[in-house]
Amino acid sequence: MKVFVAGASGAIGRPLVPRLIAGGHEVTGTTRSEGSAEAIRAAGASAAIVDALDADALHEAVERAAPEVVVHELTALPERFNPRKRGLYDATNRIRREGTRNLLDAARAAGVRRFVCQSIAFAYAPRERPEVMDEEAPLNLDAPPPFSEGMRVIAEMERAVLDAELDGLVLRYGWFYGPGTYYGEGGSMAADVRKRRFPVVGSGSGLFSFIHTDDAADATVAAVERGAPGIYNVVDDEPAALRDWVPAYAEALAAPPPRRVPVWLARLVAGKMASSMDVQPGASNAKAKRELGWAPRWSSWREGFPEAPR
Numbered sequence: 482m483k484v485f486v487a488g489a490s491g492a493i494g495r496p497l498v499p500r501l502i503a504g505g506h507e508v509t510g511t512t513r514s515e516g517s518a519e520a521i522r523a524a525g526a527s528a529a530i531v532d533a534l535d536a537d538a539l540h541e542a543v544e545r546a547a548p549e550v551v552v553h554e555l556t557a558l559p560e561r562f563n564p565r566k567r568g569l570y571d572a573t574n575r576i577r578r579e580g581t582r583n584l585l586d587a588a589r590a591a592g593v594r595r596f597v598c599q600s601i602a603f604a605y606a607p608r609e610r611p612e613v614m615d616e617e618a619p620l621n622l623d624a625p626p627p628f629s630e631g632m633r634v635i636a637e638m639e640r641a642v643l644d645a646e647l648d649g650l651v652l653r654y655g656w657f658y659g660p661g662t663y664y665g666e667g668g669s670m671a672a673d674v675r676k677r678r679f680p681v682v683g684s685g686s687g688l689f690s691f692i693h694t695d696d697a698a699d700a701t702v703a704a705v706e707r708g709a710p711g712i713y714n715v716v717d718d719e720p721a722a723l724r725d726w727v728p729a730y731a732e733a734l735a736a737p738p739p740r741r742v743p744v745w746l747a748r749l750v751a752g753k754m755a756s757s758m759d760v761q762p763g764a765s766n767a768k769a770k771r772e773l774g775w776a777p778r779w780s781s782w783r784e785g786f787p788e789a790p791r
Contacts, residue, residue, distance in 0.1 A: 484705060485546045485593075486510040487533060487584055488554035489526065490517035492661040493599065493654075496698035497554070498524045504702055509546035533580035536587075543587035550705050551588045553598040553642075555580045561669040570631040577638045585645050595648045597704045600639055602653035602690050602714045602764035604632055611688045613720050613763045616653070616712040625753035639712065648710045652701060655716035655764060658782070658791065659694035664730070665791045674731050680740040682747040682755060685724025688763030690716035693789045696777035703773040713769040719781040720763025726782055733786040 484501055488494050489510025498521060501508045508526035511533070512518050518528035529542040533555050543551070557572035581598070588596055605614040606621040624632050642649040658664035664671060673679040692700075692715055700715040727739045747755035770776055779785035 485548035550595040607760040655690040655692040675736040682758040683744040687761030688720040690764040703775040714764040
């Protein structure tokens with residue numbers, strides 16, 4: 482098929498494009514820079530240099546590519562995750578709101594029949610204790626700032642895709658690790674763990690669902706090719722308790738073991754979001770495995786952290 486990948490130079494776009502080409506698809510990938518466009522062409526795809534916030538230019542790029550499927554991998558995440566920083570997600574929120582609208586409008590105008598959109602699997606509302614959530618669980622729309630607006634934007638983005646007059650699939654990716662991510666070599670999380678700046682908070686019972694970028698790309702190819710419209714969690718098989726994964730990640734980095742701090746102290750440093758660290762829910766990948774015919778190569782972070790490319 483002809484596939485248009487918006488955000489082809491990002492952490493998922495980079496492994497996704499060659500996988501689509503290997504599957505026999507004709508790919509056009511977008512980026513905002515000529516340097517990244519060269520990398521897209523080197524992978525065997527056509528490149529479109531365009532800003533998704535420029536509606537007219539995006540319409541023209543999609544019309545020229547004439548795709549059957551559009552894949553939305555657009556984000557504008559900050560280089561460093563700082564939960565106390567005001568406006569932390571302003572750029573990504575704008576991309577997810579305006580960029581998604583522009584991309585959906587362009588897709589409909591071009592007669593696209595299938596639209597695959599990125600989202601996150603760590604947006605579920607916490608309960609009294611850590612639980613593993615499926616796609617029917619509610620999102621955490623009451624999250625404290627700076628996450629509250631981002632949660633609302635994510636919910637709006639997902640609804641826009643699912644309500645569009647085409648086959649819309651939403652992939653809720655877990656916490657990415659791998660090249661070009663916070664957890665990858667040179668990423669801010671790796672730097673913090675090496676300096677013992679990311680502790681185990683409270684009992685450490687809160688859950689994190691991870692996914693390596695290569696596995697996320699494989700799931701995205703599966704969603705391009707098959708699967709009913711709807712929402713899918715794209716995570717590995719083992720939701721990880723904070724007290725387990727932080728020491729394992731530190732060991733994989735050859736870093737010192739993490740500190741342990743009480744919730745009240747973490748809240749002073751990191752803000753209100755630290756209060757949920759003991760009850761943070763994980764996510765189940767059962768639906769994606771069953772309906773997309775996909776399974777992660779790195780079925781657990783236990784093997785992925787020390788062995789997978791980063």
